[in-house]
Amino acid sequence: MNIEQIYTGCLAQGAYYIVSNGEAAIIDPLRETQPYIERLQKDGVVLKYIFETHFHADFVSGHVDLSKKTKAPIIYGPTAKPEFETIIAEDNQVFELGNIKIKVLHTPGHTMESSSFLLMDEKGKETALFSGDTLFLGDVGRPDLAQKAANLTQEELAGLLYDSLYEKILPLEDDIIVYPAHGAGSACGKNMQKETLDSLGNQKKTNYALNQKDKKSFIKAVTDGLLPPPAYFGVNVAMNKKGYESFDEVLSKGLHALFPDEFEETAEHTAALLLDVRNNNDFAKGLIPQSVNIGLDGDFAPWVGALIVDVQQPILLITDENQEQEAVTRLSRVGFDNVIGFLKGGFDAWKNSGKEIDTVNRISAKEFEKEISGKEVKIIDVRNESEYSAEHMDEAFNKPLAYINQWINTLDSKEHFYLHCAGGYRSMMAASILQARGYRNFSEIAGGFGEIAKTAVPKSDFVCQSKVLK
Template sequence: MKIEQIYTGCLAQGAYYIVSNGEAAIIDPLRETQPYIERLKKDNVTLKYIFETHFHADFVSGHLDLSKKTNAPIVYGPTAKPEFEAIIAEDNETFQVGSITIKVLHTPGHTMESSSFLLMDENGKETALFSGDTLFLGDVGRPDLAQKAANMTQEELAGLLYESLYSKILPLNDDITVYPAHGAGSACGKNMQKETVDSLGNQKKTNYALNQKDKQSFIKAVTDGLLPPPAYFGMNVAMNKKGYDSFDEVLSKGLQALSPDEFEELAEHSGALILDVRNNEDFAKGFVPQSINIGLNGDFAPWVGALVVDVKQPILLITNENEEEETVTRLSRVGFDNVLGFLKESFNAWKESGKEIDSVNRISAQQFEQEIKEKDAKIIDVRKESEYNAEHVDEAFNKPLAYINKWINLIDPTEHFYLHCAGGYRSMMAASILQARGYRNFSEIEGGFSAISQTDIPVSDFVCQSKILK
């Protein structure tokens, strides 16, 4: 038997590839299926089942494409109602994969159909738990995402989650290995550990949600401090439940190379968003007017989901050369399938064509220090609230990037302000959005708070973020 965790850092998501005696199972596959097909071929095994822990909200699963290419059936837990052919398992139903057995444990609470999969080895020993979004390392699944569909409050869903965890999972043996669907950085939980695999026994000791004195204290603990879910989550659930275009078709359409003239004409007539995924340093020096910068070398896909929101939005890409396929792939993972093409030979082609370019007024932390000595300064910190509370520039306002669409209209366009994040990745996103909407009276600070903290600019006393979150 072999269990392989296929972890994708950008999404903080874990898919699982399990092989036993010539047969395989895959749990919560990513959108692009070719790597799985190649792995199956290399191992000379047949894919028997595709298990889905629930209708995912934060990414689009590859279950449909993978099933079409392999003829392996898709398996959901009880109460799931997909709009395509699938096996809807009963609670405690078992599935044989080679010499091992996988048992379905219906564990509602995160969503109503949420299920965990308990693996028993060839000797019948309970060995591994694929816990989906029911149990994370250090946390449990947020119980507020399925309220509308379930006609329940988040407190009622949290109560269901309590019953699932305390009656189905906590009685299992301590030596069972827990393989969750997500790790730190995912918006599906609030307090996840950085590790991606752990023993159930250690989680029983260290996970706050598994150490509550009663059901009411559990409900309070897991619902406290929940931030609003990203707006694209509901659209991803719909795609996972109803179906979607083949990834191969999405990739083929997105990889249309466009000359500067073709790119410009398509941008004007399609209403497409121009998405520039180069790093923030290159973007600051020059970009196509009205472009939005979300760097590929970061939490790219979740930020696209949070800031662009509408998965049907037409998109035109500006990437570094040879990064076009990776960009289209990562967009498709969160449901952004309407990529119309990319600028051939990247921004250099646009620049050499003589077309208009724009840039951001980026200054160093040292220049920032000099300027604010000489005048009253308005400073906007776009980091998360927890980062700001831990340590920030004195007198700075906290306006998290995730909520820019709510606070942008409160900005006075006639009043100059300074803009920063932790290192420049998020503040350049904010700067590009601001400029695309006509706000230009600001300076963005290179290196963000990391660079600012090396100057003599007054900052608040440091408070450990882990203490803030508790």
Template sequence: MKIEQIYTGCLAQGAYYIVSENEAAIIDPLREVKPYLDRLEKDNVTLKYIFETHFHADFVSGHLDLSKKTNAPIVYGPTAEPDFEAIIAEDNQIFKVGNIKIKALHTPGHTMESTTYLLIDENGVETAIFTGDTLFLGDVGRPDLAQKAGTMTQEDLAGILYESLHSKILPLDDSITVYPAHGAGSACGKNMQKETVDILGNQRKTNYALNQPDKASFIKEVLDGLTAPPKYFGMNVAMNKGGYDSLDDVMTKGLNPVSVEDFESFAEETGALILDTRGPADFHKGFIPNSINIGLKGDFAPWVGSLIVDVKHPLLLVADEGSEEEVITRLSRVGFDNVLGYLKGSFNSWKSSSKETDEVKRISPTEFVEQFNEDSKIIDVRKFSEYSAEHIENAYNKPLDSISDWVTTIDDSEHFFLHCAGGYRSMIAASILNSHGIRNFTEIEGGFNGIKKTEKLPTSDFVCQSKTL
């Protein structure tokens, strides 16, 4: 028997590839299925089942493409109602894969169809659980996505999650390995540990949610401090439940090199958003007016989902040459399939054609310290938890993920400085501000981390960040 965790850091997502004898199973596959097909071919095994722990909200699963390419059936837990053919498992139903068994344990709470899969090895020993978003390391799945459960409130869902954990998972042996669907950095939980694999016994000791004295305390603690889920979550659920275009077709459509002249016309005719995926250091020096910068080398896909939201919105790309395929792939992971093409020759071709360009004024932390005075206005776009931990005195906290709510409140007649932690998010914010005609600001390279190293500006008293979550 072989178990492989296939972890994608930019999404903090874990898929699982399991082999026994000449058969395999895959749990929660990512959108692009070639890595799984390559593994099946290399191991000379047949994919018997594709298990889905639930209808994912934060990414588009590869279940449909993988099923079409392998003829393996898709398995969901009880109460799931997908718009395509699938096996809807009964609670405690057993599936055989080679010499092992996989048992479906219905564990609703995060969603009503959420299911944990219990692996029983060749010797009949319960060995591992694949918990999806039911149980994370250090946390449990957020139960506030009530729109997925009709009229149920988040308190109702949290109570159901408590019962699932205590009736299905906690009775299992301490030695069982826990394989979750997500790790630290995912928006599906608030207190995840950095590790991606653990044993259940250790989670009993370290997971705050498993150490509550009763259901009421569990509900209170699990719901406390949850931020609003990203707005694209509902659209990803709809795609996972209702179906989507083949990734092969998405790639064929998106990998369309467009000349400068056609790119400009295309943008005007279609109303497409120009998404510039170059790094902040390149973007600030010059970009196409009204384009939005979300750098590929960062938490690219989640920020696209959080800020653009509408997965059907047409996109035109400006990307570093050679990165176009990766950009389109990572966009597809969160459902943004409507890429119309990319600028041939990247920004250099636009610049060489003498088309109009724009730029963001960016200064170093040292220059910021030199320009700073008691009347300086500062906007800090980090998360509230980061801001609460430590910030420049009198700085305003306006988190990037809520920029659509505050961008219209900015007074462009008053200059301000803009920063995040390291410069990635502040450049995203800068591009959005520019697109709204707000230009009277200066972005700080290196962000708060760089500013702090100068040791020349007053900062707030340190607050333990864990207490602000």
């Protein structure tokens, strides 16, 4: 028997590849299926089952394409009602895989169909728990995503989650290894640990949600401090439930190379979003006017979903050389399937063609320190509230990037301000959106708060972020 966690950092998502005696199962696969098929061929095994822990909200699973290509059935837990052929398992139903068995545990609360999968090894010992979004490391799944579909409040869903955890999972043996669907950075929880697997016994000791005195305190603990879910979550749920366009077709359409003149003409005729996925330093030095920067070198897909929202939005890509396929793939993981082409030769081709270019007014932290000395200035900190609460500049206003569409119209277009995040990734996204909407009255700070903290600019007292989150 072999269990492999296939972890995708930019989504903070774990898929699982399990093999026993010539048969394989995959749990919560990513959208692109070819790597799985190549792995199956390399290992000389047959894919017997595709298990889905629930209808995912934060990414589009590869279950539909993978099933079509391999003929392996898709398995959901009780109450799931997908619009394609599947096996809807009963609670405690057991599936045989080679010499091992996988038992379905219906664990509603995050969503109504949420299920965990309990693996029993060759000797029948309960060895591993694939807990989906029911149990994370250090946290549990947020209970507010399925309210509308279930006609329940988040408190009622949290109560169901409590029952699932305390009746189905906590009675299991301490040495069982927990394999969650997500880790730190995912919007499906609020306080996840950085590790991606752990023993159930350690989670019983360290997970705040598993150490509440009663159901009432559990409900309060897991519902306190929940931020609104990203707007694209609902669309992803629908795609996972109803099915979607083949990834191969999405990739083929997106890899349509356009030379600068064609790129410009297509942009004008389609009202496509110009999405520049280069490093924020390169973007600051030169960009196509009206383009928005979300770098591939960070949490790309979640930020696309949070900032663009409309998955049907036509997109034209500006990438570094040979990065266009990676960009199209990552966009498809969160349901953005309408990439209609990319700029052949990248930004250099645009620049060398003599077309108009723009830049961002980026300054160093040292320059910032000199410019504000003895002056009253406006500073906008686009980090999350927890980061801001932990430590910030005394004069800074907290306006998280995720809510830029709400606060951008409150800015005075004539008043100069300074813009920063933690390291420059998010503030450059904000800067690009601001410039695309006509704001030129700001300076963005390179290196963000990480560099500002090295200066003598007055700052608040530091408070541990983990204490802020709790």
